[in-house]
Amino acid sequence: MDILGVIQGLLFGIMLLLLHSKKNRPTLFLGLFILLFSLEPIGNILEDMEVLHQYPILELPPVHFHFLAYPLFYIYIQKVSVFNGRKLSYWTLIPGVAETVIGLIIFFLPIETKLQLKFSSYALIYFVFGLGYSIIIGVLTIRWIILHQKEVDNQFSETVHKDLNWSKFFIYGSIFFQLLLLLHHFIDSHVLYFFVTLVNVILIYWVSFKGITQENIVSLYLILHEPEQSYIPYKEISSEIETSVPLLSQPSIKEEKNQFMDSHEMSEVLTKVTSSILGTQSFLKHNLTIIDIAEATQIHPRRISYALNNQLELNFNNFINKFRVDKAKELLRDAKFNHLSIEGIGMEVGFHTKSTFYSAFKKFEDCTPAKYR
Known part of the structure; x- marks a missing residue:
C-alpha cells in the first residue's frame, strides 16, 4: 500500500507539472505538493524491506516535508481562485525551506548521531510542530476557499467547477489523516497503520484527479x-x-x-x-x-x-x-x-x-x- 501511494503520487505529480508547462494551468504548486506528500512513507518502506538494516547510512532520508507540503497546496488554491491577482502567501514556505535544508544536513551526519535523533524526543516534537503547522495552513486554505466561493456566487450564474469544494473536502481529509498519523505514534498497531496508509492512497488519488480535471477559473x-x-x-x-x-x-x-x-x-x-x-x-x-x-x-x-x-x-x-x-x-x-x-x-x-x-x-x-x- 505504501509503495502504491508513492508510485501513484510520483506519476500524478509529474503529470500535473507537465500540465502546468503545456497547458498554462496553475498546477505547478499542486504537482510539487503531491510529490512531497507521496514521499512521506519512504522511510517506512525502507525499514519494512530491511534496507535500513543493510544500509544504515540511509537512515532519516530527507523525505519528510511537514512544513513545506501544505503551504504549496495553499498557494495553488490562491493561484486557481478568483483572487489570483492578489499577493500570494509565499511566506508560508519559509519554515518548509528551512526544514528541507536541516533535513539534508541531518542526512549526512554520522549514523550514530542520526540514530540518537531518530529515537529522541526531538523527533516527536518535530512531528507535532509539523502537524500543528499543517493544520494552521489548512485552516487558512479553508478560509480562502470560503471567501472564494462567496466571490464566485457574486460573479457567475453557474458555479460548477468553480467553487473548489473538492479542495475543502481534501483539507478536511488531510487533517484527519495527520491526526491518524499522530495517533499511530502512540499506538503501534498494524491495523491502524494499514488504515492510515489506505487514507493516504485515497487522498493522493482524490487530489490528483480533481487537480487534473479542475478548469482555470477566469477571474472577474x-x-x-x-x-x-x-x-x-x-x-x-x-x-x-x-x-x-x-x-x-x-x-x-x-x-x-x-x-x-x-x-x-x-x-x-x-x-x-x-x-x-x-x-x-x-x-x-x-x-x-x-x-x-x-x-x-x-x-x-x-x-x-x-x-x-x-x-x-x-x-x-x-x-x-x-x-x-x-x-x-x-x-x-x-x-x-x-x-x-x-x-x-x-x-x-x-x-x-x-x-x-x-x-x-x-x-x-x-x-x-x-x-x-
Missing part, C-alpha cells in the same frame, strides 16, 4: 472592482429606467443612506437590471456573468453586486437562478413540455446540471421540480 474580480469611470455614470442612466418592470421581490425601503449607494439608487439599479434580464431572457445563458449584465445595462458591476447583496440579500448566482426557477415553473405547468424530463427542463432554462437545478428549485420553492410537476 479585478473587473468587478475597477474604477467606475469605465462605465457610464449612474446619474446619466437613471432617467432611462423603466420603473414599470417589477423587481423579483419588493425590498424594504430604508430611511438611512448606505455608504456606497442609498436605497433609492439600489432600487433603480435593480429595476433596470431586472428589465434587461427579462427583456433579453439572458438568464437562459448557462454561463452568464455579472459582467454580461453590466455591459448590457451600462451599470458598473460593483453597483449591481452591492444592490443585490444589500437590497435583495441575494448574490448574483441566486438572483439569476430565481429567474430560471420561475421560468422552469412555467414549463413544468405547460402541457407542451410534458415530453421533456426534469433534467431537460433544467437545461432549457439555463441550468448546467441536474443537481444545480434541483438545489436551486428546492431553495426557492421548498420542493423538488418533480414534486412541483
Whole structure:
C-alpha cells in the first residue's frame, strides 16, 4: 500500500507539472505538493524491506516535508481562485525551506548521531510542530476557499467547477489523516497503520484527479472592482429606467443612506437590471456573468453586486437562478413540455446540471421540480 501511494503520487505529480508547462494551468504548486506528500512513507518502506538494516547510512532520508507540503497546496488554491491577482502567501514556505535544508544536513551526519535523533524526543516534537503547522495552513486554505466561493456566487450564474469544494473536502481529509498519523505514534498497531496508509492512497488519488480535471477559473474580480469611470455614470442612466418592470421581490425601503449607494439608487439599479434580464431572457445563458449584465445595462458591476447583496440579500448566482426557477415553473405547468424530463427542463432554462437545478428549485420553492410537476 505504501509503495502504491508513492508510485501513484510520483506519476500524478509529474503529470500535473507537465500540465502546468503545456497547458498554462496553475498546477505547478499542486504537482510539487503531491510529490512531497507521496514521499512521506519512504522511510517506512525502507525499514519494512530491511534496507535500513543493510544500509544504515540511509537512515532519516530527507523525505519528510511537514512544513513545506501544505503551504504549496495553499498557494495553488490562491493561484486557481478568483483572487489570483492578489499577493500570494509565499511566506508560508519559509519554515518548509528551512526544514528541507536541516533535513539534508541531518542526512549526512554520522549514523550514530542520526540514530540518537531518530529515537529522541526531538523527533516527536518535530512531528507535532509539523502537524500543528499543517493544520494552521489548512485552516487558512479553508478560509480562502470560503471567501472564494462567496466571490464566485457574486460573479457567475453557474458555479460548477468553480467553487473548489473538492479542495475543502481534501483539507478536511488531510487533517484527519495527520491526526491518524499522530495517533499511530502512540499506538503501534498494524491495523491502524494499514488504515492510515489506505487514507493516504485515497487522498493522493482524490487530489490528483480533481487537480487534473479542475478548469482555470477566469477571474472577474479585478473587473468587478475597477474604477467606475469605465462605465457610464449612474446619474446619466437613471432617467432611462423603466420603473414599470417589477423587481423579483419588493425590498424594504430604508430611511438611512448606505455608504456606497442609498436605497433609492439600489432600487433603480435593480429595476433596470431586472428589465434587461427579462427583456433579453439572458438568464437562459448557462454561463452568464455579472459582467454580461453590466455591459448590457451600462451599470458598473460593483453597483449591481452591492444592490443585490444589500437590497435583495441575494448574490448574483441566486438572483439569476430565481429567474430560471420561475421560468422552469412555467414549463413544468405547460402541457407542451410534458415530453421533456426534469433534467431537460433544467437545461432549457439555463441550468448546467441536474443537481444545480434541483438545489436551486428546492431553495426557492421548498420542493423538488418533480414534486412541483
